[in-house]
Every structure is written in C-alpha cells, then in structure tokens.
Amino acid sequence: MVNDKMSKLDRLEEAINEDILAMTPDEIFEEAKADGEDTAAFAQRMNAWLEAAIVEANTARLRGAREALEQDREQSKANIVQLKPRDRQARPDSFVPDTMAARNGKKLSERDKEALDEDFNELFDDDAWDDDQDDTNK
Amino acid sequence: MDQATSQRQFHSVDEFKAALSLTEAEWAKMRRLARNRCRVGRPGEEEEVLQDAIFRVLEGRRRWPKGLNLFAFLSGVMKSIVSEESKIGFRRNVDRGIDEVIDTVSEETSAEKLVLETEVVAHVMALFEGDDEAEALAEGTMDGWEKSDLLSLFDGDVTRYETVRKRFRRKMNAHQELKSMINGE
Numbered sequence: 001m002v003n004d005k006m007s008k009l010d011r012l013e014e015a016i017n018e019d020i021l022a023m024t025p026d027e028i029f030e031e032a033k034a035d036g037e038d039t040a041a042f043a044q045r046m047n048a049w050l051e052a053a054i055v056e057a058n059t060a061r062l063r064g065a066r067e068a069l070e071q072d073r074e075q076s077k078a079n080i081v082q083l084k085p086r087d088r089q090a091r092p093d094s095f096v097p098d099t100m101a102a103r104n105g106k107k108l109s110e111r112d113k114e115a116l117d118e119d120f121n122e123l124f125d126d127d128a129w130d131d132d133q134d135d136t137n138k
Numbered sequence: 139m140d141q142a143t144s145q146r147q148f149h150s151v152d153e154f155k156a157a158l159s160l161t162e163a164e165w166a167k168m169r170r171l172a173r174n175r176c177r178v179g180r181p182g183e184e185e186e187v188l189q190d191a192i193f194r195v196l197e198g199r200r201r202w203p204k205g206l207n208l209f210a211f212l213s214g215v216m217k218s219i220v221s222e223e224s225k226i227g228f229r230r231n232v233d234r235g236i237d238e239v240i241d242t243v244s245e246e247t248s249a250e251k252l253v254l255e256t257e258v259v260a261h262v263m264a265l266f267e268g269d270d271e272a273e274a275l276a277e278g279t280m281d282g283w284e285k286s287d288l289l290s291l292f293d294g295d296v297t298r299y300e301t302v303r304k305r306f307r308r309k310m311n312a313h314q315e316l317k318s319m320i321n322g323e
Contacts, residue, residue, distance in 0.1 A: 008259050008280035009178055012310075013217075015279045016174045019307050020167065021210055028170055029163035031308065042185075043165040049189060050158060057196035061151075064198075 148201040157208050158192065171213040173311060178258055179220035191215040265309055271302045272309070 006014070020028065032039050096102075108116070149157075160168065172184035180187055191212050194200040202211050259280065266272040271292070278288045292298045
C-alpha cells in the first residue's frame, strides 16, 4: 500500500535505504572501492573522532547528572516548610515556680498552704456548726 | 519508565560504544546510509550528520532499542536529524503575533519544499535518461509501488530487477548533492 504521507523523494530515500541495509558491509566495501572511495581514510577519520567524542559525551553526561542532582537538592529544600517560632511572652517578675522540683521536695507550695488555711478556717469557724448538733452529742 | 524496563528495552550507552568498533567495510556502509539521508536536506554533510547521530546516542539523548539493527537505528536517527526544521526566530516588537509568523513561515516552507521536490525529482529522472529500465524503476519507486509491482516491469525476472536496482542505487550514490546541482552552488 502506498504511504500517502510520503513524498516521492521520501519513497526514493526509503527504497535506497532498504537496499543499503540489505547489503553486507563487504558488498558495500567492494562497491565503494570500485567507485573510487577512500574507505580507509573515512574509517580512520571516524575512529579518531569517535575516541574524542566518547570523552566529550562522558563529560557532558557527568555534567548533566550533576546538574540534575543539584536541581534535586534545590527541589528538596523547597519542600521543607520552616515553621515560624511562636512569640514567647516574658515571664512576670513576680513569677515563682511552684513545682515539687522547684521546692526541692521539702517545702509546701503556696497553693498547698492556701488550701490548708482554708481548711483550718472552716474547721474553726463556730458559725459553721449547728448548736443542736452539739446538744445531741452531750 | 523505570530503570529495569528501560534496561530491558534499550541498549546501554556502553553497549552502543562497544558496537561501534566497526570495520572499514562497516564504516563504508554507515557512510552510504548517511549519504542517502543527506542527499536533499543536507547535501555534502554526511560525515557531520553521522557524527551528530552517534553523539546523540553517546550523550543519552537517543536510545538504541534492543532488537533493532545498529545500521537501521543510526539511519533512522540521521533521517530525523536531517528533517529537523530550522529554528524560527520571533522578533519581539517587530512580529505582531507569533501565530501570524508561524502561518507565513509554514506556507512559505511548504511552497519552497514543493518546488524543491519537483526540481529534485526532475533531476533524478534526468540522471537515467536513455536507461529506460532504470527510469521506470525510479518512477515506480517514487510512486510508491510495491516490489511485486516493480517486478512486473521486468516480467517477473528477479535477476534483471536486482541488476537494474543496483545500477540505479549506484548512480544515485554517485550523485549525492542533488540540491547543489539545482541551486548551482
């Protein structure tokens, strides 16, 4: 079937390409020699170029890999979200820590003292007791 | 594509380098393929185009699929290099709209291509003037005939067909710079 997208020249190019691919290198070699081509000089030029090209391509690939790594690192940095530290409020001067550790495990805390005072006040508050109750105990 | 899939489907760059230990005869074959690819688009630049194709693979920009012959693969890469359109520059503050520019350039390029193709085809046919069999083969090939159709031009004689085809191919190879012939460069 004809490929309509191909131009006449494309078809010609493909037909010749197929022919060359189907030939063995030795057949081509014979033909090239017969056509007066300097095959040895071409091979020599290409091999010399190839040697230098491999070094250049290795360097380029290494450079590319380094750049990709750098880019990756930059990307990783961008993914880390820095949290803004909360504003710390200064403690009032009157602040005294009221923890067991601060009291060294010995003294009563101010809160404990206040609670004790409250209990004593209630205990010794005469008005808090009912007189009849006293009578029944007699 | 993960690395394992890629390794299954493509040769590594090192495998490619190893495959490039070509003999003189193999380099001659590569050169013929390059010349064929460059005939119209980049006449006379077969060495540069072949080197460009190899370099793209060495750099890892093009990958060699497993199961595909090295010659066929590089020939395909060269074809794509030659067919790359020249880059069109957009002039800021000069070109009003990029679409407008693309349309104009595209129209001009298509028209130019058509003229060039007509001229090249005329020159190809002129190469075979006086050789009726080769002329018929060239016409049939350019019209997209299948091998069976082309064989009918030679009454099914495969040997005669192969001989004419060889003559045709060698003549084409000898005229590698058709575009220059037309432009008189």
